[in-house]
Amino acid sequence: MKKYLSIYKTLSGMNFSELVSFRANLINSLISNLVWGTFSILLIVVLTSKTPEVFGWTRYELFLLFGIYNIYMGLFYVFFSRSFERFSQIIHLGELDFVLVKPIDSQFLMSFRYVNHPAFLRVIVGTIFSAWVLSQMGVAVTAQSLLLMVLLLVCGIAVMYGIWYIFLTCLIWWTNLTNLVGLLYEMNGLTRYPGQMFQGISGLLFYSIFPLTLVITTPAQTLVNKVNYLNIALVAFFAVLFISISRSFWKFALKFYSSASS
Amino acid sequence: MKAWRIFLLSFQHVLENRSRSFIWVLYVLLPAVVFMLFWIGVVKSSGGDVSGWNFSTITSYYFLLTVLGSTVIAHIEEDVAEEDIRLGELTNYLMKPFSYFWTKFLEETPWRLIQGAFGVLIVIAFIFIFGNFFTLASSPLVIVLALLIMVLAYMLCFTFKMSLGLSAFWLTDSRGLFQILEVLLLIFGGFVVPITLLPEAFSKIAQVLPFSYIVYYPIVAIQGNLSITQMLTVIFAQLAWIFVFYLVYKVVWSEGRRKYTAMGQ
Numbered sequence: 109m110k111k112y113l114s115i116y117k118t119l120s121g122m123n124f125s126e127l128v129s130f131r132a133n134l135i136n137s138l139i140s141n142l143v144w145g146t147f148s149i150l151l152i153v154v155l156t157s158k159t160p161e162v163f164g165w166t167r168y169e170l171f172l173l174f175g176i177y178n179i180y181m182g183l184f185y186v187f188f189s190r191s192f193e194r195f196s197q198i199i200h201l202g203e204l205d206f207v208l209v210k211p212i213d214s215q216f217l218m219s220f221r222y223v224n225h226p227a228f229l230r231v232i233v234g235t236i237f238s239a240w241v242l243s244q245m246g247v248a249v250t251a252q253s254l255l256l257m258v259l260l261l262v263c264g265i266a267v268m269y270g271i272w273y274i275f276l277t278c279l280i281w282w283t284n285l286t287n288l289v290g291l292l293y294e295m296n297g298l299t300r301y302p303g304q305m306f307q308g309i310s311g312l313l314f315y316s317i318f319p320l321t322l323v324i325t326t327p328a329q330t331l332v333n334k335v336n337y338l339n340i341a342l343v344a345f346f347a348v349l350f351i352s353i354s355r356s357f358w359k360f361a362l363k364f365y366s367s368a369s370s
Numbered sequence: 371m372k373a374w375r376i377f378l379l380s381f382q383h384v385l386e387n388r389s390r391s392f393i394w395v396l397y398v399l400l401p402a403v404v405f406m407l408f409w410i411g412v413v414k415s416s417g418g419d420v421s422g423w424n425f426s427t428i429t430s431y432y433f434l435l436t437v438l439g440s441t442v443i444a445h446i447e448e449d450v451a452e453e454d455i456r457l458g459e460l461t462n463y464l465m466k467p468f469s470y471f472w473t474k475f476l477e478e479t480p481w482r483l484i485q486g487a488f489g490v491l492i493v494i495a496f497i498f499i500f501g502n503f504f505t506l507a508s509s510p511l512v513i514v515l516a517l518l519i520m521v522l523a524y525m526l527c528f529t530f531k532m533s534l535g536l537s538a539f540w541l542t543d544s545r546g547l548f549q550i551l552e553v554l555l556l557i558f559g560g561f562v563v564p565i566t567l568l569p570e571a572f573s574k575i576a577q578v579l580p581f582s583y584i585v586y587y588p589i590v591a592i593q594g595n596l597s598i599t600q601m602l603t604v605i606f607a608q609l610a611w612i613f614v615f616y617l618v619y620k621v622v623w624s625e626g627r628r629k630y631t632a633m634g635q
Contacts, residue, residue, distance in 0.1 A: 132542035139546035147553045154562055155408055157569040158420050162411045287393050294400040305407050 115212065116220055123190075123223040137226035141182070145233035148178050148300070163304040170302070171241045173328045176261075177300035178234025180324060184265055184296070185227035188272070191219055195276045196286040202367045215358050219273070238331075247332050257327040260340065263347040264323035268296065270350025271319070273358065280361040299323045319346040372468070373476055381480040388484060395488040398439035405562060406432035421567055427593065430504045431564055433493050434589045439561065441486030442524040442584060446478050450535025451544045458632035471619065475528060482524060507594030515601045516591035522608040523588045526580065529615040536619065539626030554579070560586030580611040 127134055152174040156167045165173070195218060198204050207217050242249060272292050279285060298306075303321035306314050319342075326339045384391065409428045413420050423431075454460040463470045497504050507513050534551060538544045556562055557572065559581035565573055576582050587604045590596055596604065 136543045136546035140549045143546070143549050143553055147556070150553075150557060151562060154557065154568060154572065155405075155412075158567060159412045159415060162408070162415050282389070284387070285389060285393060287390050287397075291393055291396050291400070294397055297401060298404060301404060301408065305404075305411055309407070 120223045141229040145230040163302045168245045175238030182230030190222035190224045260327040263343045266347035270354045273354035277361045376476045380477045384480040391484045399436045402432045402435045437489035440489040444528040444531045447531040447535035451538035455538040461632040519591045520588045523584045527584045533619040536622045583608045
């Protein structure tokens with residue numbers, strides 16, 4: 109564990125040096141994160157402009173959901189987005205060979221090789237917006253609910269990480285689906301809506317996306333003191349489940365990896 | 371004949387990548403379905419009608435959005451900026467006796483046709499299952515005019531994105547600019563909600579920007595929600611915007627080519 113933390117620190121430092129070396133890239137990354145963070149907020153303002161309440165959620169509760177979504181997405185982007193964006197290319201071009209021959213865990217390197225520091229900006233946008241929404245709602249946040257929310261966010265990111273990794277592992281067989289990662293970004297967008305919204309769709313489809321509907325709504329409910337212990341337990345369960353599946357599936361899939369020139 | 375050959379070669383390339391095309395259609399379908407589910411909830415909680423939009427018009431709007439989003443939205447700007455200008459592929463185009471603009475048009479069109487075909491298949495499946503909730507224009511004249519609006523929407527989007535891509539002649543990294551305009555297109559084009567459902571200030575801005583002529587107006591035209599006069603006004607506005615962006619393209623292309631260097635090619 110200590111060895112991997114040390115490697116991650118080195119990788120993060122390398123990524124940061126690279127980031128500040130290319131000023132245009134840094135400015136663009138900052139603009140990009142600011143734009144998408146702002147868009148997420150504008151989106152819910154636009155969607156709720158004609159209604160004070162939908163699916164049992166008030167306008168400000170929905171604002172909070174989108175604010176927390178920004179924090180969560182910002183963190184997901186910081187730790188995983190760049191590595192996952194390169195995932196398909198690494199497999200498609202046979203570069204996975206160089207990952208497999210290194211004396212560290214291949215899943216660790218595929219997940220944490222690149223760090224997207226500018227995405228912290230999105231976390232800041234989300235935090236400021238969520239704090240404003242909470243003040244408008246007159247909700248007093250306790251240290252206990254804040255701690256629980258942070259733990260749930262970590263579990264939520266673990267759920268999404270597991271799901272992403274399972275899908276991306278399929279690229280070992282479908283090497284030309286290099287745009288799969290974009291679809292997964294769209295899938296992340298599902299998490300910012302109330303779970304009740306999806307209850308109208310067919311049973312199988314609803315249960316397929318059920319874990320996603322808990323990732324953001326559960327911490328948001330916790331923050332406004334509407335604690336749902338069943339949902340908290342489910343988020344923790346799904347985190348363990350999807351991480352375990354991603355691990356086993358990756359090991360299984362590697363048996364079928366044949367490199368680019370084989 | 372040469373143009374037809376370029377088109378066929380591009381079509382062949384797109385067919386080889388049909389699974390990727392299908393994934394790209396899902397990019398459009400997934401958010402469209404999510405917005406649709408959200409608005410169904412809003413319509414239900416508002417007693418069945420929100421500013422003239424009901425369950426049937428809102429569902430058909432978002433399914434048509436899947437077709438339009440796949441068919442008329444060109445994704446040429448990154449190709450122009452990254453592959454052609456930054457990595458030097460433009461040299462290959464400059465060496466050939468064909469217009470760069472029209473060659474890119476012939477390369478992009480097959481992608482739109484194949485993705486549009488996937489979108490149509492999804493909508494047909496939807497009509498088959500939920501036929502009662504789908505509204506489309508029935509008058510032949512309206513359908514012909516709506517199809518013309520769709521073709522012009524593609525031309526408008528393509529010309530706009532080509533001009534945008536050429537910004538790479540001056541900018542080291544254009545992605546920030548692309549993403550700002552992408553967000554403007556999403557909000558003011560009608561991707562998130564029909565522009566009549568936007569807050570009033572946003573709706574006024576949307577009326578003066580070109581984005582609604584790319585997505586919103588083609589959809590409401592094929593839904594049969596525009597009169598013949600309104601459709602003719604839309605066509606006139608689209609032609610005016612195409613003219614403006616084509617002029618921009620010509621100026622930027624002429625100036626930008628002088629700055630272009632492709633080292634090592």
